[in-house]
Amino acid sequence: MDILQLSIKLVIGFLLLFFLIRVIGKKLIDQITPFHFISAIVLSELLGNAVYDENIPVISIVYTTVIWGGLLFVFEYIAQKSLLFRHFFEGQPTIVIRNGQIDFEQLNKARMNINQLQGLLRQSEIFSIREVAFALVESNGSISVLKKAQYQKTTLEDFNMPPHPVYLPVTLIKDGELIWENLEEINKERDWLKRELTSHGVSRIEDVLLAEWLENDGLMVIPHQHHQLEKVK
Structure with missing residues (x-):
């Protein structure tokens, strides 16, 4: 492929991409939904392959981009006009925690596990469920x-209160497995943990989905079967 042909393809591809983004809006760049993310990848592949393949003429680049962009524009327009189509096209939020309780059915529908949920919460500066x-x-x-009312953001200056220590929650059991290093970190033993679990009505570590210790707030246990949040101080 000579330099002139490559330059023409690059310029045309750039202009088409710029025009497409201006027409469709910012969603393609923001990748708001999985569909937009995949659409951006496919569009980049179409342009990339067409630009560097000397057997593909310039008119094919224009045609491919116009067709793909036109389909995106049509779907976006219909989604703006139809609430039903918008829900199908863009999806709806999934409530995975409701009234302080994990909704395991919705968590499964979102294709998430407890590890991923904890990770997302930590990204929002929330270190305890x-x-x-x-x-x-x-x-x-x-x-x-x-957040729950007692955990919503306030400042100690609002109440003229002195500062107090901040503790990091420690996960002791996850998916029925005991995390030994975390148990040692809080200077507790397995017998102590078993007694705490028994007080929650759980006899085996394998029956626990998540057990979390927070200093001054006690142990939180989420059983596999009962799906109940319980806490002992």
Whole structure:
């Protein structure tokens, strides 16, 4: 491929991409939904392959981009006009924590496990599930959280209170497996943990989905079967 032909293809591809983004809007760049993310990848592949393949004429680049961009524009337009189509096209938020309780059915529908949920919460500066009243997984995979009243952000200056220590929650059991190093970190033994689990009505470590210790706030246990949040101080 000579330099002139490559230059023409690059310029045309750039102009078409610029025009496409201006027409469709910012969603393609923001990748708000999985569909937009995949659409951006496919579009880049179409342009990339067409530009560097000397057997593909310039008119094919224009035709491919116009057709793909036209389909995106039509779908976006219909989604703006039809609420039903918008829900199908963009998806809806999934409530994975409701009234402080994990909704395991919705968590499974979102194709998430407890590790991924904890990771998303930590990205929102929430290090304990006990702080959450409601949590919604958005269609782009991000999480929106409404904290319980006692955990909502205030400042000590508002109440003229002295500062107090801040503790990091420690996960002791996850998916039925005991995390020994975390148990040693809080200077507790297995017998102590078994007694605490028994007080929650759980006889075996394997029956626990998540057990989390927070200094001054006690142990939180989420059993596999009962799906109940319980806490002992």
